Amino acid sequence: MSSVQVDVTNRDRIQGLCDRILQGGSVDREEALWLFELEDQADITDLMASANRIRQHFKGNRIHLCSIVNAKAGGCSENCKFCSQSAAYTTASPRYGFVDAEPLRHASDEAKQNQVTAVGLVAAWKGLREGPVLDEVCDRIREMAADGKVRPDASLGLIESQEVANRLKEAGLACYGHNLESSRRFFPEHCTTHSFEDRLRTIGFLKQAGIKICSGGIIGMGESRADRCDLAMELRAIDASVVPVNFLNPIEGTPYENMEPLPPMEILKTIACFRFILPGKEIMVAGGRTVNLRDLQGMIFMAGASALMVGNYLTTLNQSVEKDLQMLRDLGLSPDWVPEDDSDHQGCAQKSCGCEAENQAKPMEAALTAGQA
Numbered sequence: 001m002s003s004v005q006v007d008v009t010n011r012d013r014i015q016g017l018c019d020r021i022l023q024g025g026s027v028d029r030e031e032a033l034w035l036f037e038l039e040d041q042a043d044i045t046d047l048m049a050s051a052n053r054i055r056q057h058f059k060g061n062r063i064h065l066c067s068i069v070n071a072k073a074g075g076c077s078e079n080c081k082f083c084s085q086s087a088a089y090t091t092a093s094p095r096y097g098f099v100d101a102e103p104l105r106h107a108s109d110e111a112k113q114n115q116v117t118a119v120g121l122v123a124a125w126k127g128l129r130e131g132p133v134l135d136e137v138c139d140r141i142r143e144m145a146a147d148g149k150v151r152p153d154a155s156l157g158l159i160e161s162q163e164v165a166n167r168l169k170e171a172g173l174a175c176y177g178h179n180l181e182s183s184r185r186f187f188p189e190h191c192t193t194h195s196f197e198d199r200l201r202t203i204g205f206l207k208q209a210g211i212k213i214c215s216g217g218i219i220g221m222g223e224s225r226a227d228r229c230d231l232a233m234e235l236r237a238i239d240a241s242v243v244p245v246n247f248l249n250p251i252e253g254t255p256y257e258n259m260e261p262l263p264p265m266e267i268l269k270t271i272a273c274f275r276f277i278l279p280g281k282e283i284m285v286a287g288g289r290t291v292n293l294r295d296l297q298g299m300i301f302m303a304g305a306s307a308l309m310v311g312n313y314l315t316t317l318n319q320s321v322e323k324d325l326q327m328l329r330d331l332g333l334s335p336d337w338v339p340e341d342d343s344d345h346q347g348c349a350q351k352s353c354g355c356e357a358e359n360q361a362k363p364m365e366a367a368l369t370a371g372q373a
């Protein structure tokens, strides 16, 4: 009996991995790295189409929206090379101490008006320990939680003990942002004042306290594709619920000010690879979207993103929230926030069931079908 040689094309292999994920399976590191290394435009388009199918399968057509408030700006003791808020570099970024309640009330009002689910308090400092600053942080979180307009999140650096994490939880914090930033190997290339292990330790305290983890990284700092792959694998290992993917926006005065931007197709491919590795998670495109993707921003959802950071970033501007909401409508997508009086959808708020958007999904489906043909 003669054996028949069957050529497995890249398209077949991508499709096979996608089918496995849709059936509840996963990709291993070798398979994931192969995806990151794809170069051919047609392969990347196939990859994005499959990543979009995975997104739709796990997240429906609802998009999770978050915004952030710079609750304490500038003068940070750490030396992260991408950051304009580090005291180690001379940049035009503002400096002020921890904000009081009024700006946060304003941010909550604005977020609710724009159908944004959560507002994160972000502070430029090394981290949090027991003391008057922690008391103040807990007061702000308690006030926002009591106000009930949005979910208060926070990103306040390293946490020094289990007690600190427990106090944040008691104050009403549901989700804490703490990026791993890059792979374990690449981390010391961009920061030497604290370590990857310090970040993992903080995440351990937060998980122990029952706080959801929002953790991702920054792409485009000179790391390799293998580093991006390893970052995504680490995020899978820590079981991050929300995965912000930032793309370097080189800031004048920082060591990365002259870093070459990544080509938009490399960025879209990276998002698609993250969707393959983290199929059921919220993959959120965050900083650097506007400056790096320009007119291709809408394609992030076709590449598998299911969440979006809206409003201005900590020290840089974003496109307007109105424009982002219009972009979602044009693609047949809608925010996962549900108004209190929308009784048809009360049961599916935050669950991304896609019921409302199901009948509007045609524009993007049509675009992808054309891409696969």
Ligand code: SF4
Binding pocket: 076, 077, 078, 079, 080, 083, 084, 085, 086, 087, 123, 124, 125, 126, 157
């Ligand atoms: S710890 Fe945060 S605020 Fe401080 S330099 Fe690093 S990224 Fe910037």
